[in-house]
Amino acid sequence: MxxxxxxxxxxxxxxxxxxxxxxxxxxxxxxxxITSWGVLYYAxxxxxxxxxxxxxxxxxxxMGGFSVGLAVSAxxxxxxxxxxxxxxxxxxxxxGSVLGVVSVAAIATAESPLWYIAAWALSGIAQAGVFYKPAxxxxxxxxxxxxxxxxxxxxxxxGLSSTVFAPLTAVLADRTDWRTTYLxxxxxLAVVTVPAHAVFLKVPWHPETRDPATxxxxxxxxxxxxxLLTVAMALATFGMFxxxxxxxPLLTAHDASTGFAAWALGLCxxxxxxxxxxxGRFSAATGVRARTVTVLAAGGLTIAVTxxxxxxxxxxxxxxxxxxxxxxxxxxxxxxAVSDRWGTGGFGALYGAYSAPATVAMAMTPWVGAVLTDxxxxxxxxxxxxxxxxxxxxxxxxxxxxxxxxxxxxxT
Numbered sequence: 423m424x425x426x427x428x429x430x431x432x433x434x435x436x437x438x439x440x441x442x443x444x445x446x447x448x449x450x451x452x453x454x455x456i457t458s459w460g461v462l463y464y465a466x467x468x469x470x471x472x473x474x475x476x477x478x479x480x481x482x483x484x485m486g487g488f489s490v491g492l493a494v495s496a497x498x499x500x501x502x503x504x505x506x507x508x509x510x511x512x513x514x515x516x517x518g519s520v521l522g523v524v525s526v527a528a529i530a531t532a533e534s535p536l537w538y539i540a541a542w543a544l545s546g547i548a549q550a551g552v553f554y555k556p557a558x559x560x561x562x563x564x565x566x567x568x569x570x571x572x573x574x575x576x577x578x579x580x581g582l583s584s585t586v587f588a589p590l591t592a593v594l595a596d597r598t599d600w601r602t603t604y605l606x607x608x609x610x611l612a613v614v615t616v617p618a619h620a621v622f623l624k625v626p627w628h629p630e631t632r633d634p635a636t637x638x639x640x641x642x643x644x645x646x647x648x649x650l651l652t653v654a655m656a657l658a659t660f661g662m663f664x665x666x667x668x669x670x671p672l673l674t675a676h677d678a679s680t681g682f683a684a685w686a687l688g689l690c691x692x693x694x695x696x697x698x699x700x701x702g703r704f705s706a707a708t709g710v711r712a713r714t715v716t717v718l719a720a721g722g723l724t725i726a727v728t729x730x731x732x733x734x735x736x737x738x739x740x741x742x743x744x745x746x747x748x749x750x751x752x753x754x755x756x757x758x759a760v761s762d763r764w765g766t767g768g769f770g771a772l773y774g775a776y777s778a779p780a781t782v783a784m785a786m787t788p789w790v791g792a793v794l795t796d797x798x799x800x801x802x803x804x805x806x807x808x809x810x811x812x813x814x815x816x817x818x819x820x821x822x823x824x825x826x827x828x829x830x831x832x833x834t
Contacts, residue, residue: 440625440626444565444572447564447622447624447625448561448572448576450618450623451623452580454614454615455552455576455580455583456580456582457587457611458522458552458611458615459580459583459584460583460588461610462522462548463553465591468595469591469600469603470485472600476599476600483538483539487529487541487542490546491542491543491545491549492781492782493546493785494543494546494549495549495550495781496778496780497546497778498549498551499777500771500774500775501774502550502774503555503559503770503772503773504770504774506559506560506770507559507771510560510625510627511559511623511625512619512624512625512627515557515560515619515623516619516623517551518548518551518556519616521544521545522552522611523612524544524548525541525544525545525547526604527604527608529542529604530600530601530605531601552615554577554580554757555774557576560623560625562757563627563770566766569758570705570758573757573758574698574701577750577753577757578695578699581694581695581750594607642768643775646821647822648764648772648776650818650821650822651760651763651776651822652775652779653815654714654718654815654818654822655779655815656783657783657812657814658780658815659780659783659784659787660783660784660786660787660808661725661810661815662725662748662808664794664804665725665745665805666690667787667788668804669683669687669690669728670683672728672732673686673732673738675800675801676732687742689742690743690746691746692743693743693744693745693747693749693750694753696743696746696747697747697748697751697752700747704751705754711819714755714816714819714823715816717748718752718813718819719813719816720748721749722811722816724741724742724745725745725805725808725809727741728742729809730802732802756780763822763823794807
């Protein structure tokens with residue numbers, strides 16, 4: 423190779439300014455997703471008991487505020503998606519960070535149930551602006567066909583959110599009270615997310631190239647494949663989340679110790695990481711339809727196996743690891759389902775509409791799962807019902823790919 427050829431090759435391989443901006447943006451999103459999920463989501467389960475004990479509010483009120491936040495997040499996701507398409511992630515996520523700080527401070531200072539619930543509703547708007555949806559939209563817009571690797575990196579890092587913030591919240595709560603803890607967390611949220619979003623998301627964004635997919639965004643949203651995909655993901659989210667939330671009660675109800683049940687839940691979490699790490703190769707080796715149906719079918723089957731093997735056995739351990747892997751894979755499958763079928767144009771609006779029912783399903787799962795458990799007679803029937811729901815989602819997914827999609831035959 424001549425000197426000129428070497429210089430040309432080096433110039434081609436050298437990262438451009440846009441490459442460096444994308445890399446900085448991805449690193450910033452990794453930090454802000456850990457913090458946003460930690461403060462706005464994972465801190466609540468740790469503080470929930472303290473809130474009720476200090477205020478005297480009922481468990482329904484305390485949990486209800488949190489659920490209202492998730493429901494508002496689902497509804498707000500649609501207009502937030504349109505704003506993302508038009509203005510890009512930087513102004514949207516920066517504004518979401520500011521709202522998040524204000525909402526956490528409002529939760530911490532709530533003196534009445536109405537104030538408390540209103541503060542959580544404001545938090546829901548912030549969640550729509552800072553959680554996975556806008557982050558996925560940002561990465562999809564920045565990286566286009568190369569989005570799988572950065573999406574995997576983001577979900578792997580953000581998956582540590584509960585690992586970091588649940589213990590941190592517990593330490594703060596042990597030394598102060600729930601109100602002071604939330605105020606401290608609001609400061610952490612402000613220091614980490616607001617400047618990171620404002621400074622490091624300066625990646626070129628071209629709204630004129632992000633018009634809705636063929637037929638217009640409304641046309642896609644009204645199509646049968648889009649509706650079936652949305653229904654399938656909502657059902658899968660409900661069934662898998664119900665199984666995860668009730669795994670420990672299932673095992674302890676069938677003679678397993680609390681320690682064993684906790685280990686099983688931990689293995690499920692480890693399985694999620696394995697599923698996310700392997701998603702890139704899995705995606706490259708499968709088409710859209712096969713990928714979606716396989717993940718959902720595997721999730722339903724492993725939930726059923728867990729229901730029948732609910733005891734301290736090697737078979738159960740294997741089942742929860744595989745179930746965890748399907749849950750981890752589902753996160754990335756959900757993130758790429760729209761762009762795999764309809765491309766990256768208008769992704770924010772389409773993704774916001776598609777993911778809203780799944781967010782509502784996740785918000786309702788703890789309450790609906792408790793009702794179902796009482797109604798159908800225990801945790802094993804609940805797991806079998808959850809398995810059936812996820813398998814039904816796999817059936818709907820068969821028809822969730824548009825006939826004109828060229829992405830169905832191979833990798834994306």
